[in-house]
Amino acid sequence: MRSTNSIRRTGVALLATATLVALPVVGTGDLAGGSGAAAVEYNGGAWRGGWAASPQAPTSPFAPNWSEQGFSNHTVRQVIRVSTGGTKARIELSNRYGKTPLRITGATVARTDKGATVQAGSLRRLSFGKGRSVTIPAGGTAFSDGVPFKVEALESVTVTLYLAGPTGPATFHHFASAVASYRAQGDHRSDSDGAAFKETSESWYYLSGVEVSGGRAARRDGVVAFGDSITDGVGSTANTNNRYPDKLAERLAAAGQARSVLNHGIGGNQVVNDTTWAGEKGIARFKKDVLSEPGVGTVIVLEGINDIGGSSPAFPGGPTPEVSVNQLIEGHRSLIRQAHARGIKVIGATLTPIKGSFYDISDNEARRDAVNDWIRTSGEYDAVVDFDRAVSDPGDRDRILPAYDSGDHLHPGDSGYRAMAEALDLDTL
Structure with a gap:
């Protein structure tokens, strides 16, 4: 697997500002209806x-x-x-x-x-x-x-x-x-x-x-972490707020840059397949979960390992249709296009190791390597954070470092999630 810096910036120019239209909010006493899009207040302070x-x-x-x-x-x-x-x-x-x-x-x-x-x-x-x-x-x-x-x-x-x-x-x-x-x-x-x-x-x-408002000037600097169980925080210690988006929020606050860091991970979620228990496929729910949030400037995409491992009999709820490397890449491209259409910067995160886990079968590792190579080298993401390199064992890059492993060789533990948050360059946010 190729070596790379934790963050790679590209020259993609994004909108510095965007015109957002206030949409109706559900909530009229006992009778209400609506689209689910977040309303945005201007002149009175943005939500x-x-x-x-x-x-x-x-x-x-x-x-x-x-x-x-x-x-x-x-x-x-x-x-x-x-x-x-x-x-x-x-x-x-x-x-x-x-x-x-x-x-x-x-x-x-x-x-x-x-x-x-x-x-x-x-x-x-x-x-x-x-x-x-x-x-x-x-x-x-x-x-x-x-x-x-x-x-x-x-x-x-x-x-x-x-x-x-x-x-x-x-x-x-x-x-x-x-x-x-x-x-x-x-x-x-x-x-x-x-x-x-x-x-x-x-x-x-x-x-x-x-949602909150007031206390600071309105800025479009919110961050959404989008993904599956590794974004959701599975494997972290309960009641400790040790998911990687939590640790990122703490880093920003410690640096005097406290802002929205929203966790839109769903355990088991896939980019291109719906599942019975893990939500709509990422390319469909992205609009509802990410693009409806107010004030978002950046989204971090860490998703695809369940597409690769979902065809395994070990996938909870039963196997899902096999996804090729090209299909998964096209799914990522859809997420990039959706974000860019709203003027949102997209950081692509490499998929973390699976060696020794129940996903470590067939050609899954080769497919993970191929997707990671595309994320690192294609230039299609505005920046890249190398979570794979951040948590992998230097002696075996296909395996999570034991100190970072929650125990299932798939999900990081508290130290691993902290390492992931520290791999993000705050300047890219």
């Missing part, structure tokens, strides 16, 4: 992503969760960490995979204390088009109204939803790499203590974004 997670269809291939059964007279309290701060906040809720309209009876936002407990005095009730409740149509998205809410970069925020009626199966995000959600019977949306929340889950439900 920017503080946190995000890509919606997934209800499923439970790895561990029990609440997505398939849904909720009825439940309060669901969910904890996230924002990458950038502000003086005003709003939430984004997704019913993308719902089969029926979803009624949110009420919602609150607060600063996290510990577990399901929130900091005293920080709890704010949310409204939707001035109403306390909202009904989101099947396939739709809703934004709450903005509420005064001062939050700092890297601070944890708690969002609470009260779901009075039966929801049916729930749109959710499977891998939170944390005890992320707490459930209580009845209406506990305004509780400060967490005593009523007896059940926990390592997934997020309906919550797909927390």
